[in-house]
Amino acid sequence: MNAQGAVRGAAGVAVAAVLVAGCSSSNGPATPLPTTATASHTSGAPAAPSTSTTAATPSASAAPAKGTAKVTGTLATGLASPWGVVQLADNTLLVASRDTGKITRVDPAKKTSAAVGTIPGVTHTQGGEAGLLGLALSPDFGTDHLLYAYFSTESDNRIARLLFDPTRAAGDQLGAPDTILRGIPTGSIHNGGRIAFGPDGMLYAGTGETGQRGLAQNMSSLGGKILRMTPDGQAPKDNPFPGSLVYSPGHRNVQGLAWDPQGRLWASEFGQDTWDELNLIEPGRNYGWPVVEGVAHRAGYVDPVAQWHTDQASPSGIAYAAGSIWMAALKGERLWRIPLDGTRAAAAPQAFFTGTYGRLRTVVAVDDHTITLSTSNTDGRGTPKPGDDRILQLTVS
Secondary structure (H helix, E strand, C coil), X not given: CCCCCCCCXXXXXXXXXXXXXXXXXXXXXXXXXXXXXXXXXCCCCCCCCCCCCXXXXXXXXXXXXXXXXXXXXXXXXXCCCEEEEEECCCCCEEEEECCCCEEEEEECCCCEEEEEEECCCCCCCCCCCCCEEEEEECCCHHHHCEEEEEEECCCCEEEEEEEECCCCCCXXXXXXXXXXXXXXXXXXXXXXXXXXXXXXXXXXXXXXXXXXXXXXHCCCCCCCCEEEECCCCCCCCCCCCCXXXXXXXXXXEEEEEEECCCCCXXXXXXXXXXXXXXXXXXXXXXXXXXXXXXXXXXXXXXXXXXXXXXXXXXXXXXXEECCEEEEEECCCCEEEEEEEECCEECCCCEEECCCCCCCEEEEEEEECCEEEEEECCCCCCCCCCCCCCCEEEEEEC
């Protein structure tokens, strides 16, 4: 389908959130900033949850201020520019190679990797960020065997679903792409790319503004947005802007999506020169780019729950586990733990593995205390070590 039509009106504002940010060595806490975000609303926008506008004592249900993260195994090595990762019921992994358009199946128990197939039409330019990006499994994968992929072509970014048939020969296990969405802007940078099915059974996609800053506030464009669609790529009737796939505008480059047990959507976002963000996403709210970056206390725009200087983060994938958001940092070369207390950060973010594994790309929650973490050192911006790129298994608390 083509990009959705224009939707009139500006998006509203969401939650008040505690701002925490800072630099940290491995296993050390970040330094909190004594700043809080204010809440405001515009008529016609969905109401946000009520939250405090000042830093308060964490509730009894809040995640502890300090947690742990321990690498318990290496699931895969020698991967080329891995980006999207999904786990199958048998604990094997499907891994997307951004630069080649290939999907590989990794069997951690057997320590083997096998070619699944190559998605036709994927475009990547050396040094750029386009290519085969996010992967997601159909909510009915056990019966329909559909794998969803977000990828770049010469003309656009798009989302397609493909039949995965592991009974076929290695390298020939993907059916022809069934494109459910075309027309997401593409460019050498800021292609977004994370896709995930939410607890509501809808498919969400984080997109980028491809360096064309105005697209993020242009409601006729799918760039610089979080999109929400049915598994067929249609706009759900309960989307905040009738007839549109846009769930929230005002994003620069979203590469992380995750839900907490209460069904709240969290997203990581690349800033430009100053602030990277972790946002709590509310339908119809406006997240500010390019008008604001980071906490701005500006009416009409949502402030992030947490922010970091760009050299400490440049965040990609996120996952929820053990009461916290776990966020992979590319330029920051560390894994951030953001403990949550409802809709706010319970304490300052905590960093792990700073500089140990290089650039980190994707986080997948296996269960409430186990995550997988992929590196991204062969993406043209890292310094690969022997064995890169790899997927690690972690126990977290």
